[in-house]
Amino acid sequence: MELVNTIMGKRQRKYRATYRERVAGWYNGWLHVMIIYLAGSIALYIYGANTVNVQWWEWLALPFGFVSYQTSEYILHMYVMHRPRKNVVLRALYIRHTLMHHQFFTKEEMRFADHKDWRVTFFPPFTMLGLTLLSIIPSLAAGIIISENVGWLLMAAFTASYMFYELIHFCCHIDDNWLIRNMPLINTARRHHTAHHDHQLMMSVNMGIGTALPDWMMGTSDLDRGFWGHLFNGYDESHVRPGLQKSFNAAGTRPVPNRQAAERN
Ligand SMILES: [Zn+2]
Ligand SMILES: [Zn+2]
Known part of the structure; x- marks a missing residue:
């Protein structure tokens, strides 16, 4: 199944057809999402049930965990998912993202045709297990050094952040509608x-x-706006840096920091 009203080019259309041929016939996007969110919800319940008499300062583990996750996601996207590495796992992430996800969706056509296309956006269900294992290391350290509650809350923050990421990325690839066009954070993420x-x-x-803030901090955003502007920009294109594409070489591989690019224009 393919979208009818679309301006996608031949190359993208062909890639999407090829990708769909490779997806197993039994794949069901709804089941995929259900597994991720059911596993995540159970994990969050377990982490919450293990906290006892949480002190006010211990709650700070939640925003700290969220920001840490956003930063890690940014680094992974910038340095792994768009850069081929020798390590098998890291290379698989590159192939899945740059060579599949970015061929399936382009700025001309960002939408899924149906739930079977969700396969190219949601990470495989075992990602939740991998994330949990990775989360144990800093959370256990925080649990020993600071307090047990902080350890459990960090685990919860990492899991919830991953669920948040999947939701936002999914919303970036669905058809436009009144609700998401007017939903703060989601509308900003869609344009971004x-x-x-x-x-x-x-x-x-x-x-x-998940959020545009790491790009604002690192100067890799296409917007010339401040903190609040990056959080609530929505669909507004009036702050996009002019001539940004000219700042890159033909392969799109050589970034020029925004400030330099802006000065040049
Ligand atoms: Zn990307
Ligand atoms: Zn995407």
Whole structure:
């Protein structure tokens, strides 16, 4: 099944057809999402049930965990998912993201045709297990050094952040509608991520998916705005840096920091 009203080019249309041929016939996007969110909800319940008499300062583990996750996601996207590495796991992430996800969706056509296309956006269900294992290391350390509650809350923050990431990325690839157009954070993420799907910019611009803030901090955003502007920009294109695409070489691999690019224009 393919979208009818679309401006996608031949190459993208062909890639989408090829990708769909490779997806197993039994794949069901709804089941995929259910597994991720059911596993995540059970994990969150377990972490919550293990906290006892949480002190006010211990709650700070939640925003700290969220920011740490956003930063890690940005680094992974910037330095692994768009850069082929020798390590088998890291290379698989590159192939799945740059060579599949970015071919399936371009700035011309960002939408799924149906739930079977969700396969190219949601990480496989075992990602939750991998994330949990990775989360144990810093959470256990915090649990021993600071307090047990902080350890459990960190685990919860990492899991919830991953669920948040999947939700936002999913919303970036669904059809436009009144609700998401007016939903703060989601509308901002949609414009931000659509710009990232421009093949000329994808290697180094708008690498934050959950929020645009890491791009604002690192100077890799396509917007010339401050903190609040990056949080609540919505669909507004009036703050996009002019001539941004010219700042990149033909392969789109050489970023010029925004400030330099802006000065040049
Ligand atoms: Zn995407
Ligand atoms: Zn990307």
